[in-house]
Amino acid sequence: MPVTAILIRAQDHVATLTGPVAAGDAVLITGQGKTREIIARNDMPAGHKLAIRPIQEHEQILKYGEVIGEATADIAEGGHVHTHNCWGVKARRHS
Amino acid sequence: MKFQGYRRPDGRIGIRNHVLVIPTVACVNRVAMDISNRTGAATFMHPYGCTFDAEENRTTEEAFIGHGVHPNVGAVLVVSLGCETASGSKVFDAIKASGRPVERLVVQKAGGSRTTSDAGVEIVERMTAELAVQPTDEGDLSELIIALECGSSDAFSGLTANPAVGEAADIIVDAGGTVILSELTEMVGAESVLYRRGKTPEVRDELMRRIKAYEIELSMSTEDDSGVFISPGNIEGGLTTIEEKSLGCIYKAGTRPITEVVDYGQQPHEKGVIIMDTPGYDISSVTGKIIGGAHMVLFTTGKGTPSGSAIAPVLKVSSNNRVFREMPDDIDISAGDILEGTKSLRQVGEELVDLVMRTARGEKGKAEYFHIQEFAIPNVSVLRKEVIHAEMVKRNDLSFMQ
Structure with missing residues (x-):
C-alpha cells in the first residue's frame, strides 16, 4: 500500500505526505480530484510536501489554494518542496 | 439545533x-x-x-x-x-x-x-x-459563541484538525452562530486571504492595521528581514514558510465573511466570524475569548495538551489518531481519520458540530472531568515597553510620548 499525500485544493502545486517515503517510492495523491500515483524523487519525512507537477524557478507555489512561496529552482514532479527550493514572499532568512 | x-x-x-x-x-x-x-x-x-x-x-x-x-x-x-x-x-x-x-x-x-x-x-x-x-430555558446554536484555538500543533494540524474545525465553523455560522479566531501573530503571512474575507472596508482595514502592528513588534525581536519566521521545529515538521504556517492556522475559521474585529476580552456585537486581538500564547488567547463570552472552545492539537478553562469546556481535537490513543485523558475527538482516508473533512466537521451540541446539552468535556482550569492574561511587561521605547528612539520618533 503506497504512502498517501493529501492535495488540499485542486489548484495546489504540492501535496502533503502522511508518512515517510524514499526516493523511487510510489505516492498516492488523494484529497481532491481523481486519485493518482506519483513517484517520489527524494527521501521525504511525513508532513513534508512533494510537487504534483513540474514547477519552474520563480513560479509562485500554491497550497491551500494560496501562495505559500516562490520556487528558487526548477522542481520536478515528485520532488521535495521545502526551504532549499521554496522561499517565502513575506519573510526571507539571511542565511 | x-x-x-x-x-x-x-x-x-x-x-x-x-x-x-x-x-x-x-x-x-x-x-x-x-x-x-x-x-x-x-x-x-x-x-x-x-x-x-x-x-x-x-x-x-x-x-x-x-x-x-x-x-x-x-x-x-x-x-x-x-x-x-x-x-x-x-x-x-x-x-x-x-x-x-x-x-x-x-x-x-x-x-x-x-x-x-x-x-x-x-x-x-x-x-x-x-x-x-433555577429553571432551564431553551437555547439555540445561533446563540452560542465558539472560540477556536490551536496549541502544541504538528505538521498535520493544518491538514486535518484545523480544516475540519473550519468545516464545523461554516456549519455553525450558517446556522446563525458565532466563532472567534484570535492570535494575530499567527495571521502574519495570511493577510491576503483575511483581507478578501472582511465583510466591510472598515473590518478589512482594522484587521490589516492590527496584523501590521504585530509584524512590526515581532521585527524588533527576530533576526529575519521582515520580522516573521517559523521555528526550527516547524521546518523540521515540513512547514516551509510563514505563509504556509499562517494559512494552516486560519483554516480553523472556515470560509465565511469576517464580521467584526474586537479587542482582547471584548464581547462581540456581531454574529458570524469574529477576530479577537490576542497574543500568540494559547492559554492567554483562550482566556481572552472566554472573557468575551465564548461558551466553549474547539482546541486543535497535534502533540496533545491538557489545557482547560474554569468556566467553559475546552474540547481538544487531535490532528492524528496516535495522540488520540495515547492521551485518552485529554483529547475529546480525533480528526485523524482524514489522514487515514476513511473520513472526509466535512464528515469530521459534522462530528464536531455534534460534539458542540452534546457539550451544550451538558455532556462534560475531558478538561472538565479533571477540573483543568488554566487562566492567563496578557502581561504588558516592563521589558517589552523598554524594547518598544528603544526602537522608537532608534527611529527618532517619540511622537507617542507627546
Whole structure:
C-alpha cells in the first residue's frame, strides 16, 4: 500500500505526505480530484510536501489554494518542496 | 439545533451554571482553591500579584469581571486580599450590576486564610443550592459563541484538525452562530486571504492595521528581514514558510465573511466570524475569548495538551489518531481519520458540530472531568515597553510620548 499525500485544493502545486517515503517510492495523491500515483524523487519525512507537477524557478507555489512561496529552482514532479527550493514572499532568512 | 441552558438577566444563555470563586490577587489563590476543593465550585489561579501598570491593571479587572458575568456562571464569590491594585470592589460592583448573586470576602478583614475559607464554603454551598432550583430555558446554536484555538500543533494540524474545525465553523455560522479566531501573530503571512474575507472596508482595514502592528513588534525581536519566521521545529515538521504556517492556522475559521474585529476580552456585537486581538500564547488567547463570552472552545492539537478553562469546556481535537490513543485523558475527538482516508473533512466537521451540541446539552468535556482550569492574561511587561521605547528612539520618533 503506497504512502498517501493529501492535495488540499485542486489548484495546489504540492501535496502533503502522511508518512515517510524514499526516493523511487510510489505516492498516492488523494484529497481532491481523481486519485493518482506519483513517484517520489527524494527521501521525504511525513508532513513534508512533494510537487504534483513540474514547477519552474520563480513560479509562485500554491497550497491551500494560496501562495505559500516562490520556487528558487526548477522542481520536478515528485520532488521535495521545502526551504532549499521554496522561499517565502513575506519573510526571507539571511542565511 | 436546540439545547436546554440557563438564561441570564442580560439575555445571554449559559451552557453551564457554575458558582465561580475569583481570587483578585495571587496572594489569595490558595484560599480560593481551598473553597473550590471543598465545594466543587469553579476557580482559577491568578498568575500575577499587584501591577502598577494602568493598562495591565485594567486588563486584570476586566478579566475578572468578564469571568464573573460570563453566561456559564450563575453566581460569584470574590475573594480579595485587601491591599491589591486590582479593585475587588469594582469587580464586585460590576458583577452585582449583572443581576447575579455575588458576595465578597476580604482575607485581611475576615480573620485570615482558614476562617475566610470556612466562610467561603458556607456562601458557595448556599449559592449552589439556589442555582440547583433555577429553571432551564431553551437555547439555540445561533446563540452560542465558539472560540477556536490551536496549541502544541504538528505538521498535520493544518491538514486535518484545523480544516475540519473550519468545516464545523461554516456549519455553525450558517446556522446563525458565532466563532472567534484570535492570535494575530499567527495571521502574519495570511493577510491576503483575511483581507478578501472582511465583510466591510472598515473590518478589512482594522484587521490589516492590527496584523501590521504585530509584524512590526515581532521585527524588533527576530533576526529575519521582515520580522516573521517559523521555528526550527516547524521546518523540521515540513512547514516551509510563514505563509504556509499562517494559512494552516486560519483554516480553523472556515470560509465565511469576517464580521467584526474586537479587542482582547471584548464581547462581540456581531454574529458570524469574529477576530479577537490576542497574543500568540494559547492559554492567554483562550482566556481572552472566554472573557468575551465564548461558551466553549474547539482546541486543535497535534502533540496533545491538557489545557482547560474554569468556566467553559475546552474540547481538544487531535490532528492524528496516535495522540488520540495515547492521551485518552485529554483529547475529546480525533480528526485523524482524514489522514487515514476513511473520513472526509466535512464528515469530521459534522462530528464536531455534534460534539458542540452534546457539550451544550451538558455532556462534560475531558478538561472538565479533571477540573483543568488554566487562566492567563496578557502581561504588558516592563521589558517589552523598554524594547518598544528603544526602537522608537532608534527611529527618532517619540511622537507617542507627546
